[in-house]
Amino acid sequence: KAGVTQTPRYLIKTRGQQVTLSCSPISGHRSVSWYQQTPGQGLQFLFEYFSETQRNKGNFPGRFSGRQFSNSRSEMNVSTLELGDSALYLCASSLSRVGVGNNEQFFGPGTRLTVL
Amino acid sequence: SQQGEEDPQALSIQEGENATMNCSYKTSINNLQWYRQNSGRGLVHLILIRSNEREKHSGRLRVTLDTSKKSSSLLITASRAADTASYFCATEGEMKTSYDKVIFGPGTSLSVIP
Secondary structure, eight states, X not given: OOOOEEEOSEEEEOXXXXXXXXXXXXXXXXXXXXXXXXXXXXXXXXEEEETTEEEEXXXXXTTEEEEEOTTSOEEEEEOSOOGGGOEXXXXXXXXXXXXXXXXXXXXXXXXXXXXX | OOSOEXXXXXXXXXXXXXXXXXXXXXXXXXXXXXXEEOTXXXXXXXXXXXXXXXXXXXXXXXXXXXXTTTEEEEEEOSOOGGGOXXXXXXXXXXXXXXXOSEEEOOXXXXXXXX
């Protein structure tokens, strides 16, 4: 099976712009979670999508949003970018919802976003 | 504060030695997972231990879980230079609580010197 793919791998934006990141989960996986990783805050949970619905949300402002399509692919959008949004954004897929059963999450390589 | 916290933050050992990393957490969990990350790349899942399990092995990895102390340890035996990476523990909370998501600790940076 192909692994989790994320596009683009690298992105440079300026403050105030918006960005959309994409994640394709492993075939058959219905849950996609997004994480932000920074040197200062570590790995922080953004949100989880399952069956096209947001199921869980971390403590991030409304500028961070996402969606999931019927084929389980997911996109994450950040509007009005700030310098502090520079980070590695990771998505992970799993068979079922986080908190239901004991799921292994498979991570993609991440998208490194730099905000200038 | 974060659910899972690793100890130590950094560890440097010689090739062939064993490496032990510890993780503490705060609330009830469904399971605890350990991940490895090489130099800012994606995470690789190492092992998952359920809340009703006490010990689990996978190759050179041994994980223990003590739910009474809310702690876990990861032991890597006979370390290799290729084990150099950051190691994270992550807890998956119970659905009935508000912690029904995976929460990562800050990680332990392991350096294995050839």
